[in-house]
Amino acid sequence: MHSPTTLRIDGRAIVENTRRIAASTRAEVMAVVKADGFGHGRAALLALEAGATRLGVTSIEEALPLRWAGVEAPILSWLNPVDADIVSALRHRIELAAPSLAHLARIASEARRLGARASVHLHLDTGMSRDGAPASDWRTMCALAREYEREGTVRVVGIMSHLARADEPGHPLTVRQRLLTDAAARTARSRGLTPRFVHLAATAATLTDPSTHFDLVRVGAGLYGIDPSRTTTLRGAMTLTTHVTTVREVRAGTPVGYGAGYLTREATRLALVPLGYADGIPRALSPDARVLVRGRRVPIAGAVSMDQLVLDVGGMPVQAGEEVTVFGPGDAGEPTLAEWAGWAGTIEHELVTRVGPRVHVEAAA
Template identity: 55%
Template sequence: MSAPAARPRHPPRTTTGPRSPLLEIDLSAVAANTRHFTHTTGGEVMAVVKADGFGHGLDRMARTALANGATWLGATSIAEAVQARAADADAPVLSWLNPVDADVTTACEHRIDLAVPSGRHLAAVVESCTRSGHRARVHLQLDTGMARDGAAPHEWPELMATARHAERAGHITVEGVMGHLPRAGEPGPSPNTTGRQEFLRGVALAEQAGLRPSVRHLAATAATLTDPDTHLDLVRIGAGLAGIDPSGSTRLRPALRLTAPVVQVRRVPAGTGLGYGHTHVTDRATNLALLPIGYADGVPRAASNRAQVTVAGRRCPVVGMISMDQLVADLGDQLVEPDTEAVVFGPGEEGEPTVDDWARWADTIPHEIVTGIGHRVRRSMR
């Protein structure tokens, strides 16, 4: 596992009055992660800024990634892509998850490339361009083993032929061919061999139809880190910018730190039931800290009675059910003042829980944790 870049320790906090939950976003970590990927691949890097930049802020994520070597931006919907375009006037922007009746005119007016995952989608793009006089830049999206987005293999010859006809008619330009690997999170090239071979067969069919796409892209974060044969012309990096490696092969820099103030501390005797359903009963006299953050803020309820937070530099178990707006931490014999900062998660260099920890406690993946932090949690940059 490669070592992460050096990270400064977080400065100590001072109490300046009542606080509320705060998500701190370290853009230097996003910058370092972007540079890691630009050095990892010989092709171009697309910064995938969907889901509000994986919870880090779409605009901030886009600008930081482009300033550190990324050359493309990627999003799911056209609305997200329009926001990405506003972050940079020049970089190519791709949108790849749209209904058949998507607003192609808006996409063209904002110079947004569109993925076309079926003949129906392509026909709708052509029809819109015929009416408006625009020429859309499209990426033929191929299903290479996920049975999810993309045209099924038996549809590829007709899709290529139709695309070539529409290109000759001046309605579209086939800018790219794209796919997605179903087992890219498994380290090593062998799980991806079939998907890569299928994708290259699709590229060959496109070329045989007379198409000349300028970019072929298949790899996302995990494959970029583990399988150079999948890099081709362009790699798509989203989770990796946020410091998440689905393959578990590389230590990237997490960019988020979530804190909440202690709002109340109470001493309770042994045998005290906590929260809804009394799913935890104290086995000794102890101090309990109440934090004003819960599942409505993105702290997963599934982590109840399993998670930990750090209070005054010490890890404390989360006890009882995590509620919509609050959770309780067991301080043991430790006693702290209200408004003391509790760290829900952070990069981990000071011993605090990490996003990976919370994902494990909630039986989910880190992606769900970072994208789930609610909008009522304040944000700050550092």
């Protein structure tokens, strides 16, 4: 199906970002490719070619297609309900996080039933009150894991946690969480466990705080050019373009869009493009939001509709069929994801994962 809107994925940018990050740490790099590689598709293979040694996803359902595609690298899945499809994970050599005693017991039970041995990362909550076992259960979890190791149903390969404020370099909570993670690893070893990996840092901490790196860093956003800490210039891997559908000339004071909240200040030309919130464009945007047409940034006129935007192109002789760049790496003066995130009052991660299925995707090696 032909679509006037295209999302271009620059594989070279993913490779470049991965290499840069891998060169900045002594730890191994886990490429986090959840949510279809943050909307970037075949990022897993590119990241592995560029220096990542392992992959991370949320669910078992995200991990299985990677195995079916022939990926042999270790894959960790860390967000599953207790009744998840553990059998498929074991059969496809998918490592599993255990964020509770119940999860750990279920994993061991399924491994026992299959005559298998599960590779497990014990997950501790050190300050997010989100996923991960509470500190009060940690000693019991380590002791139980050691019993499962003795019976041959579990092998603890990792200890993991997640930082809450790593995008604010030097924040005291990050220091506290690092110390708690280190203490948790020492507790695990004192119980006879020998995890190969202790891991805490995601992209922001990987770029700003080597003390959090331990043995492994989990890098997702950074692979795709997003730095939550705003301290490093990475290359954006995603460019969103569309084409003008129609153009009309209007007088000063012409209302545009739902609610008629936008009035043209002078006689101008309005260009319609077939892109809206169903395609991933945030409906709530500041008046500063812009796109690139003919090398110039032009404002969005009026509210974002489900399927369309109106652009105020002024006196430019824009014609139907001309290309409009919504965002990209900024090489040609187009708005970047960081700018769009600011206009939408959100984060870049949300924008790259919300692009709708009507948008045609092109991947460049």
